[in-house]
Amino acid sequence: MDGIADLDTADLDAAAVRVYQLRVTHPTDGAGQLAARAGLTPVEVARAEAQLSAIGLLQPSPGGGWVAVSPESAAESLLAPMEQEILQHRIAMAATRERLHSLSGDYLEARGMRSATSSVELVDGLGNIRSVIDDLARTCSSSIDVISPGGTQNEEAMRAALPLDLDVLGRGVRLRLLLQYSARGHRATVQYVEEIVEAGAQVRCTGVLPSRLLCYDRDCVVLPRDPAQTGAGVALIRDTAVLAFVGQLFTHYWDAAEDFLADPEDGAAEAAPDAAPHGIERDVLQLMAAGKTNEAIAAQLGVSRRSVSRLVGRLMDRLGATNRFQAGALAARRGWLASSPPA
Template sequence: MTYAKLDEALRLLGLDDAAARLYPALLDLAPAPLSEIAAAAGVAGMAGADPAAAYADLVDAGLAQAAGAGGDPVAPVPPAAGLEVLVRHRAAALEESRVAIGGAFESFRRRRLATHHDTFVEVVTGAAVGPRTRQAWASARDQIRQLESPPYSPMPESTDDALATLARGVTQRVVYSRESLEHPGRLREAIEPCINAGEQARVLPSVPVKLVIIDDAYALVSLALDEADVHHTTLVVQPCGLLSALIALFEQCWRQALPFHGRTTSPGGLPPADRRLLWLLAGGASDETIARELGISRRTLFRRLQILMARLGAANRFQLALHAQRQGWL
């Protein structure tokens, strides 16, 4: 029988080549003498390989039963318990590797800082920006905090990266500018899918900078195209006073921003279309933008606004947004 990539999977769990080659043959031939299984697997001919030691590794991993007298016959056992132990050991080893490599780089950074004073901020330009941004999203462990606003560079995979990060259980808090909501297609194609996937979103009339903070580890600050001349430029800010200031800036914007998401149900029988209208209104979107996103005419939009204002006793749009927030509609 063919076991595609089984030996590779076993090596990833920490078993050596001999044990990884022995196990598929064990599944095909057991119960059988160990010598026969080792010969079929080619372990007996491997330089420096000991079939008995390789089988003992499988036993220790909980994948095979202990050999009887003389080592015959041998057989596999249900792997669930053994695999759980292997996976935990592997995860612990990977975490130790992560800490060791991170610590080694931090030592390098500190040594270079003492000599060159140039590692607090890294400048990434041109074609390198996209891969570096994707790497940042993939590296997040706990949370991503973002201040979002145009201009947007052509990165069609950015929404997929955000959705994948949410699917991993990483918290995402994003403050959007009003321009983000009004940018053609941005709301429907990028913002709403992320909100529906669990992103916590708020909106301000404007944000002071385009910013992505990965955990508390580092931040990416994107320069607008006109600020960076003809270059697409991102600053990668490492732990320092500047990173602390950027985190504080995000938290201040978050406190001041209006929520741009709500409960999944429609409170008080509010139709989903009207609730979406209120989201856009609270975000400061223009009449043209709201009508376009809802797929209605401006006349229909005005009629819906009049009905909502009458329902809440609001004299103007500002009061409408305020009352809607108090009612839990935003």
């Protein structure tokens, strides 16, 4: 099959096409006669005939010279060996796939034994980590919960995750993803979220998130071994106490978050005067009460200073405050600052 790249009929020049036509209409012409009819030199005719012969459109005549062959017959003759080779490769691939699939039961049994003997498994290397996550995604049956801090998500990782996400959603698995507000400003992340939400995923965002984590079926959680160091590897944890804590942690942040694709100011604009702040409004209030400026709040939450200014103004109006200090005191009196402010 190595020669298939050389057999490109698009490379036939006008002289070769003309010689081919004349060989069809004047099969008994000698080289000199054909050259005269085509207005070519004998050397040009010989070169054209060599081109046509290489792709099977001219075949040697038993009596000497060349015989023109139809393109369909030439294709059949030329490609039959290649098709046979492809068929053999496909048969070999099918046999290999069958042998590998026959080991699925042994693999699942061994993986179950591994989980039973060790509640913590350490995995290093990007390729190994991706293989583990791919395996967990393909074998999970009920839920995947993901916390992904940071505003700029890794585009290569999202491209790799998208087919897996669509597959698990197609199988009816619940997928929930938590991002930070700042991710709303990353175009690739927004496009990724729109695609998985359309397929049935739930995506929310909040101001501050803990370390990245992925939890599969509430049975295995993937955590970075060192959140501060990229490429430090991950830990797969199956300990029931840790899984229970991770479940509570995710629920805490999920319940306080807001729809990723919603307008961040919609809820604040419609809130009742006595309604406790929620989502980004709550985060802004807590940071404001902690003494942060609008600029600092905007930087920490990943939103514009203009949005922060509007939210601060609405909060002060609801509280009936004339300054930020008074707003903090009134919010504390109402119990709106019961939870600690974002770090």
